[in-house]
Amino acid sequence: MVKPNDNPAAVSLRFFTPCEVLRPYLTTIYRLTTIAPIADPVADLLHPEWANVRFVTGDPAIAAIGGEPRRTMPRAIMAGPSSRATYFACGTMRAWGVGLLPTGWQRFVATPADAYADRLINLVEVTALRPLARIAEAIGDDTDSEEVTLTRIEGQLLALLADAPREDPLVWRAHAALVDDSVASVAEWGARIGVSPRTLERISTRAFGFAPKLLLRRQRFLRSLARFMLNPQMQWTHTIDHRYCDQPQFVRDFARFMGMGAREYAALPHPILEAAARARMAHAGAAMQGLHAPVAPSRSA
Template sequence: MADLPRIGVHFFRLSEALQPYFTALYLTVVEAGDELVTDWLHPEWATMRFTEGPPPVASIGPGEMVPQWPFVAGGPTSMATHFSVGTSRVWGLGLQPAGWAKFIDTPADALANITVDGSTHPAFAPFAGILPIVLEAGASDAEKAAMIDAHLLRQADRPAVREAEIAACQELLRDPAIGEVSVLQDRLGMSAKSLERFCCRYFGFTPKLLLRRQRFNRSLAQYLLDPALKWIDALDAQYHDQAQFVREFRAFMGMTPSEYAALPHPILDPIIRQRMADAGALADKDGASDLPTIARYRRA
């Protein structure tokens, strides 16, 4: 048992028609004996996870970790997700803002920083059929991935909602040169109030918080993707100094950078390693859209 836990990660390519709406479909296989494996996830877009085996326990932000559900779903986050999982197989499906607009009628800010039982919550009804696929006995992982893809394609005839504006806003948020809300307003041609309503509805947070979250995640991604870097070398250019970054790190992750670096990351590290190994074969033309959320924040 000394070689436990063992963590395996497998990514599956979604059909091209689905790629504007989802970040990635992946399977995390955890072998931990009778123990629990603990990690912290960074702020990210909406996610859904379907578990074969005991569901995880988790907390978004400070507070006690509580039991989750076999199909756990949540909106976008602006705080770390602290979670523990035992021996299980967890299928993850990330939902981009355009996907939220297409598939979910509930405003994103109404479900930001919370998790719900996706099998019963009406907002996630289009995805409730995925859990039976995951639990189907006798199907291989590749077959399950294909069935999930087919299920999503059957849902994809829903009308697109403000898709071009959402894509434009997301691209601007990814631009490391943009750090001011006024620039978003000018580029998108929206008033301050319209932009705030738009961002809260489809992205989950105000434009100011989204820009802060983006520069933080760019810095964290740079650090995680290059183990040789020190924090000072990974800082996004939008930060005035290291002290500002430390304050932001504490606000988003609930700890300091040094405290985070000292923690083991048995789940996140294998996900990033595997996705980087697969990137040459699976990345699309901009090399980003099929990456897990944290890897998508870094831009050359």
């Protein structure tokens, strides 16, 4: 059960825009600080999103995706692209995170994204993810200034990028079309980028982690949820995306992606997500990672 924490200042979250070279591959780099007794942790139910790598110092986090059992997380973790809610709880800790766009997955991870979809993985235990674990070296014991640590994290990522596979321009084009709410069907999505349904399916599972139909369904759901997170006093009927045929369709999607009803979710505290939605919106122009519009990669990438 997600419970409120008595300390209103228990959560601090800061987002950083990646350097220009990394911007086509990352949403943001961020630092989360929480202060709470481990017996009464800060807890939240995180919405579906793209992949993240996180590096924790202090109390270890407790997490689970969907209906999986909650477990203690390793210090360096990959949260794969998700289509289900993630329970996340922590005591007193500091964590650096890097949000990977589908273009970033294609450049930084050698394995197709669907192999890690809806999974939480120890970075050091999987060969294909182990290069990203080197970011931990840039963080150390997390006692340096945020600016110094940020520069070192970017340095590690730039080094990995130098040895990464070449750019696949279809991944960026597919993502740019996905975040365009005028694209309402798989057929329209494929036509927009000039590929067959079979090719779109291949791109989607390899770089995005899911089939095209589920990605479009997730996108309209996130647009609806983002409106609520920015204004929790708003009624659900006013947040529903225009791509929904009716309210029952939205209700079914809510249950599919969050594992509960909209009213039940609204009644829960959201100390991490509410802080993240406002800070991310102010910093990056999108309340959720899954709503970030991708930056076109350089032709020389």
